Amino acid sequence: MTTIGHAIVLGGSIAGLLSAAALARSAERVTVVDRDVLPVDGPEAMTSRRGVPHGDQVHHLLSLGHRRIEELLPGISEELLELGCERYDDVADFSQFVGGAWRMRVRSDLIVTMFRRPVFEWAIRRRVLALPNVEVVKGMAVGLIGSDDRSRVIGAKVRGGPGGELLGELVVDATGRGSRSPHWLEDLGYDKPQERHVRIYMGYSTYTVRLPEGALPEGLAGIAVSATPADPFGVAIRPCGNGLHDVAAYGMAGNYPPDDLDSLEGFFEGLSSPLIAQVMKKATVTSEIVPYRMPGNQRRMWEDLDRRPEGFVVLGDAVTSFNPIYGQGMTMAALGATLLGGAVEKAGSVTGVADAVQAELGVLAQVAWDLAVGSDSVYPQAEYENTEPPSARDKAWGRAQSAAQSAEGTVRVAMRATALYMDPSYLEAPAVRDVVARWLDSGRTPDESVRDPLHPPAVTEGYVDSADLLLGRVV
Ligand SMILES: Cc1cc2nc3c(=O)[nH]c(=O)nc-3n(C[C@H](O)[C@H](O)[C@H](O)COP(=O)(O)OP(=O)(O)OC[C@H]3O[C@@H](n4cnc5c(N)ncnc54)[C@H](O)[C@@H]3O)c2cc1C
Known part of the structure; x- marks a missing residue:
């Protein structure tokens, strides 16, 4: 049932695409704006793109996010398997060495799907952009357009592409961790949300490999040696579909893994389990090594604003971005999109939607935040801004x-x-x-x-x- 007219989604990555999918059910039309071309066909469609510099890094999808994405895009789980993604028992099929001991393995109901992020994003993109009322525009969002009394957002300023001003009833900011919307809101006379940080200064070096039969110990699909305060380096070797494995070397607390093959060989030898080096000696490298560094967890307290304009919602990493080791970002994106779609359907208009979505998302973000911060706080080097460490x-x-x-x-x-x-x-x-x-x-x-x-x-x-x-x- 159509309840609103034109919705504009800024950012066409996971949060933006899922928001578009959720809104397409009740909006007459949805326009997704991204600074990148979002290809659906051709070989580049399944490669990472400039606007998502973390696109080549290892990405795991939590079960909750998977469930919400399947609800938004029914049948996508099967499509992922058809694309070569693989399913495993998260507890039985992987081994993890932490602080000098292995975690136990037992059969469970916790089944996860493994993929490379560009494949996953493409699977979502081709579904969403095929919806008859969703269109995509290439351009850079540079601000919001307010109503005369500034009580509502009525559009977005977009540079490049068709350019100019896009007008709509609802604007969604899904432009990621670096979102400028706190400043855009300030330009309309509103306060910026408070920012909270727990910085742990982590870095990845990620690449894909092909492992011959028997390279991993019998019965294992993947193996990880986890970083700890005593030894802040770790490696995870996990399947990523089509018979390949992702290798993610990482470091915490300002310790970064090397990003060339020769140095990585020494890095693997220095880990607390020699098994990683043994496995990697048998691996054939199938991609470039891509490094990525980030300071850590960042939360914008959108739900705490005293006043906000109607018709403007912020989702995905623009709200909360975590230490990626915990794999929470895409799930938060899916939860936000689901809340948004539900709120618009329930209200039958955009009135009250922004307040409702930011409040409900804030509750979910706090749970994810506490989980991530609880784990990062084992490092004495963790830095806290506007938030307290666990007791x-x-x-x-x-x-x-x-x-x-x-x-x-x-x-x-x-x-x-x-x-x-x-x-x-x-x-x-x-x-x-x-x-x-x-x-x-x-x-x-x-x-x-x-x-x-x-x-x-x-x-x-x-x-x-x-x-x-x-x-x-x-x-
Ligand atoms: C190293 C690393 C590993 C990660 N691993 C995992 C993982 O294992 N599991 C997991 O769930 N999450 C993981 N994440 C987080 C995950 O990538 C994000 O949560 C997810 O992509 C959702 O983010 P988003 O869509 O909000 O923003 P992004 O993915 O950052 O996308 C933002 C989009 O907005 C566009 N854009 C930006 N500014 C503008 C503008 N002004 N105008 C127009 N377009 C704009 C960009 O081109 C891009 O398409 C990881 C993140 C990193 C950094």
């Missing part, structure tokens, strides 16, 4: 949770479900909380049997269902 008690609890994942299937699955569904209530399940409390009280650390850095554990007998944890069916 000493929370940090001790976090250490016990981490240690318990070496031997307790319930805790391992609850931790992954919390991350994949951005829902800490898995960790509140009695079967999980009581176990963690025992580890904390006894000061227990991982057993010797999981400390051999060359030998990841086999999959443990049994199956843990994350939904059963929530329902209290696991004791």
